[in-house]
Amino acid sequence: MSDYSEFNKSRNSVGIVKKEYVIFSDKIMLESRMLFGPITIAYETYGTLNSDKSNAILILHALTGDSHVAGYYGEKDIKPGWWEFMVGPRKGIDTDKYFVICSNIISGCMGSTGPGSINPETSCPYATHFPLVTLGDMVTAQKKLIDHLGIEKLLAVIGGSIGGMQALAWSVKYPKTVISAILLATTARHSALAIAFNEVARQAIMADLNWNNGHYYDKKKPNAGLAVARMIGHITYLSDKSMRKKFGRRLQDKNNFSFNFSTDFQVENYLHYQGKKFVERFDANSFLYITKATDYFDFAREYGNDSLVMAFSKADAKFLVISFTSDWLYPTYQSKLMVKAMKKSGLDVSFCEIKADWGHDAFLLPSERFIEMIKNFLKNTYKEIFINSIRHKNPPVSSL
Amino acid sequence: MRYDLEIIASWIEENSKVLGLGCGEGDLLYFLKNKKNAAITGIEIDESKVAVCIEKGLSILQGDINEEVLDYPPNSFDYVILSQTLQQIYNPLKLINSILNIGKKVIVSFPNFSHWTIRMQLMFLGWAPISNQLPYEWYNTPNIRVITIKDFRKFARKLNLHILKETAINTQNDDKTGEIVKLFDNIRASYGIFLIERKT
Numbered sequence: 001m002s003d004y005s006e007f008n009k010s011r012n013s014v015g016i017v018k019k020e021y022v023i024f025s026d027k028i029m030l031e032s033r034m035l036f037g038p039i040t041i042a043y044e045t046y047g048t049l050n051s052d053k054s055n056a057i058l059i060l061h062a063l064t065g066d067s068h069v070a071g072y073y074g075e076k077d078i079k080p081g082w083w084e085f086m087v088g089p090r091k092g093i094d095t096d097k098y099f100v101i102c103s104n105i106i107s108g109c110m111g112s113t114g115p116g117s118i119n120p121e122t123s124c125p126y127a128t129h130f131p132l133v134t135l136g137d138m139v140t141a142q143k144k145l146i147d148h149l150g151i152e153k154l155l156a157v158i159g160g161s162i163g164g165m166q167a168l169a170w171s172v173k174y175p176k177t178v179i180s181a182i183l184l185a186t187t188a189r190h191s192a193l194a195i196a197f198n199e200v201a202r203q204a205i206m207a208d209l210n211w212n213n214g215h216y217y218d219k220k221k222p223n224a225g226l227a228v229a230r231m232i233g234h235i236t237y238l239s240d241k242s243m244r245k246k247f248g249r250r251l252q253d254k255n256n257f258s259f260n261f262s263t264d265f266q267v268e269n270y271l272h273y274q275g276k277k278f279v280e281r282f283d284a285n286s287f288l289y290i291t292k293a294t295d296y297f298d299f300a301r302e303y304g305n306d307s308l309v310m311a312f313s314k315a316d317a318k319f320l321v322i323s324f325t326s327d328w329l330y331p332t333y334q335s336k337l338m339v340k341a342m343k344k345s346g347l348d349v350s351f352c353e354i355k356a357d358w359g360h361d362a363f364l365l366p367s368e369r370f371i372e373m374i375k376n377f378l379k380n381t382y383k384e385i386f387i388n389s390i391r392h393k394n395p396p397v398s399s400l
Numbered sequence: 401m402r403y404d405l406e407i408i409a410s411w412i413e414e415n416s417k418v419l420g421l422g423c424g425e426g427d428l429l430y431f432l433k434n435k436k437n438a439a440i441t442g443i444e445i446d447e448s449k450v451a452v453c454i455e456k457g458l459s460i461l462q463g464d465i466n467e468e469v470l471d472y473p474p475n476s477f478d479y480v481i482l483s484q485t486l487q488q489i490y491n492p493l494k495l496i497n498s499i500l501n502i503g504k505k506v507i508v509s510f511p512n513f514s515h516w517t518i519r520m521q522l523m524f525l526g527w528a529p530i531s532n533q534l535p536y537e538w539y540n541t542p543n544i545r546v547i548t549i550k551d552f553r554k555f556a557r558k559l560n561l562h563i564l565k566e567t568a569i570n571t572q573n574d575d576k577t578g579e580i581v582k583l584f585d586n587i588r589a590s591y592g593i594f595l596i597e598r599k600t
Contacts, residue, residue, distance in 0.1 A: 320454070339461060343471040348441075351461045352450045373454050380457030 013080060014046040014088050014095050017071035019111055024144050031134045031302075038120065041145050042111025043067045043103035046087065047095035049151070054385060056151045057093060057378070058142065059083070059102040060159030060166040063233070063290055064282060066110035069102045070095075085366040092371040093378065098155065103145050105138040105166070107290050109283035112141075116217060116283045127285060128214030135162070135297045139169045146177070153179055155385070156378060157317075160184035160363035161330070162290070165297050168338075171315040172303045180318040180381045182374060184363040185327050187334040188299035188308060188341075194329055197236050198291040201229035205284045214285050226284040227275030234274050239326035239359030243267060299338075308341035315342075319349040320377045322370070324362035350377070401427050403571050403578035404591050408481060408507055411565060411595055412436055416478035419443070419503060421465040422485035426453040433458065441477075443468045466495055472502040479505050484591075486510045487534075487543040496559070500598050505564065509593040512568070514548035516587045533590050549585055549592040556596055565595035 019042055027037030044067045049056060059069050061082070070087035072080055086092040087100055104112040107130070115130035122129075146154065157178055159167040164186025171181045190198070208225025210216055238246075247267040251257075254264070263269050304311025319342055323335035332353045342349040354370055356362035363370070401409070405428040412418060414436045420429045423442035426449075432438040442460040444450050453460040461468055466489070469480075480503030482495070487510050489495050499506050511533035518529040528538040536543065549568055556563050568589030571578035581589040 318459075336463070340471045343461075343468075344473065346473075346476075348439075348459050349461065350454055350459050351463070352447060352454060353462055355447055369448075369451050373451055376455040376457065383457070 012088055012090065013084065014071040016074060017044055017046060017068070017081075018073075019044055019067060021111060022145060022148055024141075024148075028137070028140055028144070030131055030137045030140075032132060034131050036131050036133075039106060039113045039141055039144075040111070040117070041103050041106070041113075041141060043101060043145055044069065044071075044081075045149075046070060046100045047098050049099040049149075053151055054153060054155065054389075055097060055382070056099045056101060056146075056149075056154050057156045057158060058146065058154050058170070059087070059093070059100060060142070060157060060163035060170075061102060061105065062159070062161035062163045063294070064230075064278070064287075065163070066108065067102045067104045067112075068110075069100070082364065086371060086374065092374040093158070094375065097382070098378070101146070101149065101151075103142055105290070106141045107133045107138065107286055107293065109286040110281075114283065115214065115285035115289055125217040127217060130285070130289060132292060132296075133289065134293050135165050136169050136173065136302060138293075139166050139173055142166070142170075143174055143177070153177060155382060156180045156182055158182040158184070158374075159186070161186055161360065162294050165294065165299070168299050169297075169303075171317045171319075172299075172311060175314060175316040178315075178317040179385060180320070180377070181315075182320045182322070182377065183335070183338070184322050185324055185330055185360055187330040188311075188338050189297060189301075190295050191334070194236075195295045197232055197329075198295055201232045202288050202291060204228035204232065205288060208284075211284060214288075216284075221279070222284045223279040226279050226282065226287060227272075229284075229287055230275045230278040230282075231271040234271060236329045237359055237361040239328065239357060241326060241357045242359055245357065246270075300341075308337065309344045312338075312341050312347055313345040315345075315347060317347070318381060319347060320373075321349060321351045322363075322373065323351075323353045324356040324358070324360070325353060326357050327360045327362065329360040401431060402575045404509055404569060404575070404593060405431075405483065407567055407569065407580075407593055408483060408509065409436070411507065412438065412479055414438070417476070419469075419472075419477045419480045419499075421469070421480065421482045421499070422488075423453065423458075423460070423481075423483075425449050426456055426458045426460065428481070428483065429453070429458050430456050466491070466498075469495070469498045469502060474501050475504055477503040479503055479507060481507045483507070483509045484511065487545045487547055489545065492545060500559075500561070500596075505595060505597045507593065507595050508552070509591055510547045510552070511543075512549050512586065512589050512592050513546040514550065514586050515590055519587070531590070547592075549589065552592055552594060556594070560599050561596045562599055563594055563596055565593075567593045569593065 023040050025038045027035040068081040069083045070081040089096045104110040106112050107114050115126050119126045157167040157170045164183040167181045171178050205225040208222035210220045211222035250266045252266045252269040300308040323332040339351045417439045420442040429440040429442050433440045443465050450462040480499040521529040568581040568585030569578050569591050
């Protein structure tokens with residue numbers, strides 16, 4: 001995912017927010033059958049949990065996101081969270097109505113335990129001694145956070161891209177917890193194309209001599225490699241059309257080619273800028289671990305014995321699946337495959353392919369249709385559970 | 401709600417499972433969900449209409465009805481509704497057979513091509529008929545099939561189907577009001593609505 005939030009400042013915001021931390025000292029069992037702990041989880045919450053705890057929504061961030069979905073860290077902070085247009089008072093995910101939670105995934109580098117964290121046994125960063133944490137493991141850790149917050153039911157789990165894959169895992173690992181799941185620009189598993197781009201990005205990092213097999217925390221960091229990895233990723237998040245519109249073949253601060261290897265085109269300058277900005281905030285090892293975990297993710301294999309239908313038959317949630325026309329990283333056909341399997345397993349599912357030129361990143365860009373769809377889906381789901389709870393408490397006289 | 405949809409709604413029993421094909425903005429499904437406590441699913445190809453349905457709280461899938469109906473196990477629904485869409489289907493026989501597989505009962509409605517105004521146009525003016533129900537020219541019409549009430553009865557016989565109910569109606573210009581046509585329906589009615597099922 002890219003950074004867009006600075007481009008859409010809004011007066012209507014959750015305001016000043018604070019990153020919280022919780023430490024789970026007992027170990028968790030990873031899918032690789034390894035016990036791992038202790039685990040720190042960084043998270044943020046917005047809005048208020050209601051008295052019957054029925055208004056909690058969990059947002060799951062994508063590859064390079066973090067727990068900072070919305071709001072600002074202080075008065076002077078100019079950059080809001082990554083989904084500021086969607087989350088806030090009276091917005092798509094209305095913090096006046098719902099209690100919104102988002103945590104940094106484990107393996108990440110934005111506060112939760114990851115390869116850059118200190119291993120308590122050695123007092124050094126884990127680096128590549130960090131275990132390979134799967135997306136399912138990330139969800140296991142998120143469930144611990146939800147339990148810690150005393151929440152039994154999630155009105156919705158919502159995620160785009162890798163966040164969508166976590167939402168899928170949530171729906172089958174904890175079917176009793178998840179009332180609805182919103183899957184945005186996501187897939188049940190990576191195509192060869194997606195794995196290929198990830199591998200090129202990883203190779204760029206590992207080819208950087210500073211990477212040093214992952215042990216660089218007290219030395220020079222593999223910034224050149226990580227920047228290239230980011231540039232590759234960034235291309236896959238855009239589309240031919242969006243790049244044509246945004247850059248075309250325009251030159252950067254010049255009228256003629258330089259006839260050397262300095263920056264000529266605007267698109268080059270943009271990618272360099274994105275790469276440079278990224279290395280300031282992201283850890284190269286986290287990038288390796290998360291992309292690998294994402295390539296490994298195979299919803300059907302992990303939860304349905306290679307059958308998508310079997311995997312979905314474990315879920316009980318109501319689904320909303322949204323794809324975007326110009327997303328070539330996780331194209332619409334991949335969403336439709338999931339929808340097909342949900343239909344076969346009798347799940348309540350809605351699907352829409354939204355017309356958007358912005359490629360995979362479209363879920364990070366405001367569009368009225370997109371916002372309204374999420375807002376109303378949540379509103380109706382919330383209404384339905386309310387009606388059901390009343391029916392449950394006061395069964396109709398005829399059935400007594 | 402449109403008059404023809406009101407009639408269809410009146411045929412559907414409470415607490416049913418209903419699939420609406422080409423459901424548009426979901427007026428009928430919304431009614432069935434809220435007034436008849438039906439578990440509804442809609443299929444619609446147009447993104448903006450799908451968006452409206454989601455906003456109404458309906459479960460809806462964006463897609464081509466000819467393909468989408470193939471994914472459901474047999475007898476998944478109590479009713480499958482194909483309202484005013486049959487005339488736009490490239491392969492009606494295949495679609496009707498598919499929906500008879502996934503629905504215990506099927507409701508089909510279509511504009512009646514043997515209405516007297518249509519006959520008159522062809523007979524006296526000699527051009528491809530244009531009516532309120534079929535308002536397009538031959539070169540821009542999405543309606544590629546011409547169906548009459550008699551034709552549909554013949555079709556049902558050929559497929560060995562039970563016609564459980566049939567109603568012929570005439571609607572006013574706004575389509576909100578109308579009347580049931582009992583006499584000479586194949587000539588006087590603008591729409592035919594059929595409730596069919598397979599003979600067991």
